[in-house]
Amino acid sequence: MCSLPMARYYIIKDADQKALYLRDGQLLVGDPDTDSWSAEKICILPNRGLDRTKVPIFLGIQGGSCCLACVETREGPSLRLEDVNIEDLYKGGEQATRFTFFQSSRGSAFRLEAAAYPGWFLCGPAEPHQPVQLTKESESLARTEFYFEQSR
Incomplete structure (x- = not known):
C-alpha cells in the first residue's frame, strides 16, 4: 500500500456504475455484483511537477505498485x-508526464485527460469486461465520465 499521507484510494466507476477491476494485467470495467471479482482500489497522488490548476494525478493499482501509463x-x-x-x-x-492525467469535474463526474x-x-x-482505453475528445459516443467513490 502507498504510505504517503496524501494518497487517496477510490473505486472508480463509469456512467453505468460499472467499476474498474484488474484481470490478466488489464484494467477492465464490469459489475462486481454479478461477477466473481472485486473492484480495484485506485491509489491517486498528485503530480507536483505539472500545472496544479489542471489537477494532474497519477493512477496506481495494486496498492500503488503498478500505474496506468499512456504510450504511443x-x-x-x-x-x-x-x-x-x-x-x-x-x-x-515532470518526467512522469506519460503517467499523468488531468482531472476535470463535470458535475459529480470526472474526466481524465492524458x-x-x-x-x-x-x-x-x-x-462490459473490456479494457479501459483512450479516445479522442471529438468522438461523440465516448464514455469519458467517471465517478470516484472514496475507499480505504
Whole structure:
C-alpha cells in the first residue's frame, strides 16, 4: 500500500456504475455484483511537477505498485499498466508526464485527460469486461465520465 499521507484510494466507476477491476494485467470495467471479482482500489497522488490548476494525478493499482501509463502505438495513444511505484512517480514529477492525467469535474463526474496526449481521454468500453482505453475528445459516443467513490 502507498504510505504517503496524501494518497487517496477510490473505486472508480463509469456512467453505468460499472467499476474498474484488474484481470490478466488489464484494467477492465464490469459489475462486481454479478461477477466473481472485486473492484480495484485506485491509489491517486498528485503530480507536483505539472500545472496544479489542471489537477494532474497519477493512477496506481495494486496498492500503488503498478500505474496506468499512456504510450504511443501505431494506432495512436494507448493505455498500458506498468510496474512502477506511484511513490516514485510522485517524487519524480515532470518526467512522469506519460503517467499523468488531468482531472476535470463535470458535475459529480470526472474526466481524465492524458497529460502526454492533449485531447485524449480515459474512456470506458461500451461492452462490459473490456479494457479501459483512450479516445479522442471529438468522438461523440465516448464514455469519458467517471465517478470516484472514496475507499480505504
